[in-house]
Amino acid sequence: MNSPSEQAPRQAQRQTQRRARRQAQPQPDEQPDPGLTAIMSERRQLLNPAYRLLGSLADAEDVVQETYTRWYAMSRAEQQAIESPGAWLTKVAGRICLNLLGSARVRRETYVGEWIPEPLPDPVEWIAGAAGGAGVDPADRITLDESVTMAFLVVFESMTPAERVSFVLHDVFRYPFAEVAEIVGRSPAACRQLASSARRRVAAARAEAVPDAARQTSVVRRFKAAWEAQDIEALLGLLDPGATAISDGGGRAIAHLRPIEGAEQIARLYLTIARYAPPRTILERTVNGLPGLVVESEGRIETVFAFKVADNDRITHIWAVRNPDKLRPWRLP
Template sequence: MTTPSGQGQRQGQGRREAVEEQDPGLAAIMSERRQLINLAYRLLGSLADAEDVVQETYTRWYAMSRQEQDAIVSPGAWLTKVAGRICLNLLGSARVRRETYVGEWIPEPLPDPAEWNTGAAGGAGGDPADRITLDESVTMAFLVLFESMTPAERVAFVLHDVFRYPFAEVAEIVGRSPAACRQLASSARRRVTAARAGASPDAARQARVVQRFKAAWETQDIEALIGLLDPAALAVSDGGGRAIARLLPLQGAEPIAHLYLMVARLAPPRAILERTVNGLPGLAVESGGRIETVFSFRVDEHDRITHIWAVRNPDKLLPWQVP
């Protein structure tokens, strides 16, 4: 049986194919969209902002005359350059915006569309989250690390080390010499190497740790929770002033375990679901038919949880909601 969403997807695809037959060049231009979304999300840590960047990039393309477009040897490179520059400008202003953000700011968590039967990803146009390639560079630990870099470091590293752009092209986007961009990427790479040290690279091992954490939380086993946490573990929550959340990070296995135990005792009935978050095992808390919190974890080589990131800001959880 054909579902309404399936009909919408096929109708939307048919319209795109018809337009591309009339303008073959459009197919090449639109084929860059996934690459641009992937780039912008890694640079900005926000799916909504990434979509805005891509829209603005295409707006600038179509603002040019056909003659100006035809004169561009590599439209894909042109689109990447424009998107990169827009992201660089946004990163510069983001630091100012974060100063007025209520509480801690955490990048938007991404769901794995394969784990959902319906929802935003099933719409006719598809959801931007469905176009993000889930690899190491998009894990929550990486995105949080990117936040500690300067905008130029972040752009140089992501473009060169993740997307393999030569430094000559990176320099055109960043507005510095290739040698300077090489130094920026090298500085960022040292941070990444240091952050990788001691982390468990095995998703299956992380899944087992997260499952044990979920079981201990549901049974309110305080000793088990403490045992799963590194003594210096850090828990960060992001409510953005739109949901109840701690304004400051909480450090230490015992304080974190007691906080989660209190939440388990006082919270209304809800379900704790095992979900893939930014490509790694995590948890999502569902209450009243809506996802209200998404948890990401960093697990070390000793199967201890060193970081917990809890996103509660509803504006950042829209891709997680099933209508």
């Protein structure tokens, strides 16, 4: 999501946040913070909505880090004066997300090619660790449900920042509109209208019937087999005539800068990739809670594919994420 010129200051910011967290930890001669466990237990509750709001695991983790940095920037007396630390953390994280959503629209005007939300692996299939190979990666703390499928994250992208915050916090995470209003900076009635507008977009996406998980798995598996066999007729039989394929390289990996429309164009593109790409292995993996594929080449995951399958067992959308900045959770050991 970020260009190379943006990465250096972001890395410096993360180092500052890590120092702040270390400084916040009690020293041996200090009294331990009795509320520390309760505060840190909110981490998952912050990370889940932040990922849905931003479509980026890296940005969501930054939001959580910044939220805790602000908490520990307060004195112990100021912290103890807060009646509900969890509500305070949610409010701060929500406001940071709202600000980032506004700036993200500006950043994406200069993004190279199409922008796709960052894909997530299934925790059961998780084989790598966090950055540096230690600890637990944030990816396994994201609850995989309907609201994180690639199709829904793309719908979220069509919403205004205020609509997105109002809908995700209220409809997905059941925060009352009174609390949402404090984050969005509008009245509860206005937030209710924003969520209603977002709900109509989501309802339109839900109106398209989809097959059950077993049938989706079968379709994706057959697509993989047809692709590996370079069988154009089989590919055409699995693709909806009006299918769309979008790839995201972010200027860091080769990718088509515009969507590819139509089954024949997509099939021919994938045949070209199969014929001329370096040796690689295509693996079946769960991507954002649904059947997907990942491509491994020379010991690294280079592409993650998410699919939308219609009720007629035809693929209507393919999302291929190739930007290495978005594939951090998919590193091989």
